[in-house]
Amino acid sequence: MTYETHFRPLPATDRNPTEHLRHRTPAVFRGMAAHWPAVSTWTLPHIASLDPSLPVRLVRGNRENTPTAFARSDLGTYLHHLAEPPRADADLLYLKEFDLLGQFPALRDDLKDLPFLPRGSVTSSSVWIGPARARTGLHQDLLDNCAVQITGTKRFLLARPGTVERAGALSPKYDAWARLSRTGIEELAADRPPRTRDEDFLFVELEPGDVLYVPARWWHEVVNLEASILLSGFFGSRRHVARLWTQVHLRDTLHRTRLLGWGDCTCHPARQ
Numbered sequence: 173m174t175y176e177t178h179f180r181p182l183p184a185t186d187r188n189p190t191e192h193l194r195h196r197t198p199a200v201f202r203g204m205a206a207h208w209p210a211v212s213t214w215t216l217p218h219i220a221s222l223d224p225s226l227p228v229r230l231v232r233g234n235r236e237n238t239p240t241a242f243a244r245s246d247l248g249t250y251l252h253h254l255a256e257p258p259r260a261d262a263d264l265l266y267l268k269e270f271d272l273l274g275q276f277p278a279l280r281d282d283l284k285d286l287p288f289l290p291r292g293s294v295t296s297s298s299v300w301i302g303p304a305r306a307r308t309g310l311h312q313d314l315l316d317n318c319a320v321q322i323t324g325t326k327r328f329l330l331a332r333p334g335t336v337e338r339a340g341a342l343s344p345k346y347d348a349w350a351r352l353s354r355t356g357i358e359e360l361a362a363d364r365p366p367r368t369r370d371e372d373f374l375f376v377e378l379e380p381g382d383v384l385y386v387p388a389r390w391w392h393e394v395v396n397l398e399a400s401i402l403l404s405g406f407f408g409s410r411r412h413v414a415r416l417w418t419q420v421h422l423r424d425t426l427h428r429t430r431l432l433g434w435g436d437c438t439c440h441p442a443r444q
């Protein structure tokens with residue numbers, strides 16, 4: 173089974189981005205960030221050179237549907253290792269949700285505005301840096317997300333909100349800002365009759381400079397086709413983010429006091 177037979181390509185949009193935001197439909201804006209200095213200057217050696225000894229925490233394998241495990245490294249060693257082709261049997265290590273702009277604020281100068289983000293929206297951004305074949309398992313985020321491909325290429329497989337829920341595949345695994353699926357998206361698509369599948373399952377491959385809008389609650393599974401850097405930003409109105417933050421904070425307090433999802437979460441190692 174391959175995704176091409178079950179997923180419809182998400183075409184480059186010819187609509188105004190604000191329409192996608194209003195109707196909460198995924199959209200790819202080809203080359204919208206191609207002029208950003210980040211796209212031409214954020215190479216792996218350049219990022220590594222900013223502070224090679226900076227400690228980093230790496231995610232081992234696909235933590236959305238295998239036991240969560242981490243590895244420690246430093247920025248220089250990790251990014252140097254990414255430049256080499258990964259061995260087929262190697263454990264894939266992924267630098268996820270990395271606060272690159274917090275660590276190196278001068279890099280903000282390499283970004284430009286995304287014109288479609290609503291005025292007054294709250295954004296939080298982080299980067300995903302990983303080797304070819306590294307993947308993020310099927311999940312949905314609680315906030316709208318905007319992903320900017322900086323270097324390398326990446327494939328997103330998307331499924332409409334409700335797809336995992338209707339299949340009874342919600343995972344009990346805890347994640348603060350996302351909900352996870354027990355089943356991979358390709359298996360879910362294969363189980364559906366072709367006529368209903370067409371509307372619900374989409375794929376898109378991002379090249380450097382492409383921007384993808386993933387509305388909150390749209391399920392997605394993501395794989396690197398090459399070593400890549402992705403800048404990802406969650407956004408929402410101040411009121412919506414504040415309300416959600418209160419709920420997330422409450423659940424997270426329960427989690428950290430071991431009353432909710434302890435031992436099966438994406439934020440702590442599985443054996444503890």
Ligand SMILES: [Zn+2]
Binds near residue numbers: 427438439
């Ligand atoms: Zn945890």
